[in-house]
Every structure is written in C-alpha cells, then in structure tokens.
Amino acid sequence: MRRLCLSLAFLACALSAAQAAHPIRGKCVLQVKGVSYIDGPCDIYLEKDGNFQIHTIKGRLYFADVSLDRDASGTADGFWNGTVPGADHAHTHLGTLTRQDGCWVNEQAKICAWRGGKLQR
Helix, strand or coil: CHHHHHHHHHHHHHHHHHHCCCCEEEEEEEEECCEEEEEEEEEEEECCCCCEEEEECCCCCCEEEEEECCCCCCEEEEEECCCCCCCCCCCEEEEEEEEECCEEECCCEEEEEEECCCCCC
C-alpha cells in the first residue's frame, strides 16, 4: 500500500511540475551514494505545496524530485532518474529525507536547491 501511495504521490508531483511554465535558475546538488550528479547551475521547479524538482540545465540528464510527507513533519520522499542519463521519469526511490538547511538528506542521498547565488554547503 505504501508503494502505491508513493507512486501516486510521485505521479501527482511529476504532472504538476510538467505543467510549470518556467523553472527558476539556481544552484543545486544531487548526490547519491557519494557520487555527485548535479553540483552547480540547475533548473528548479517549485510547487505551491513546497514540493520541488531539480534538473541539469542542458536537457534532462539528471533530475530529482522532493515530495514533502504531509503525515510526518519535517520529512520528504526523494526520487531521481537513476544512473541512466536522460531517463524520462524519476523511477528510483531515494527513501525518506530530512531537511538540513537548503538540503534534504539521508544516508544515501543529498538533494539541495538554492535560488541564484552560490552553493551554501
């Protein structure tokens, strides 16, 4: 049941982000298991409910989705398109993330997004 809920939540996020007219240019970090896939300029898609996606600027080589968990304060579910550059959906679940400054992190992943400016590690 949890897997179905996560899938439905991701689908809703993906559809919402796809409808966003313009991304915000910013600085992002996407690290998975110690490997950096995004570390610098990126496109950020913000949603009204606080969920967001980050994308590499040149095409959709890598992207990640952070979906806030409304039932557990201070946590979110993370997804990304995996190690296949250009995959068209965030099919790989990164697990439950907690917020640390401008980042959402757990033992295996770190997803950060800042509007403009410099990376704030």
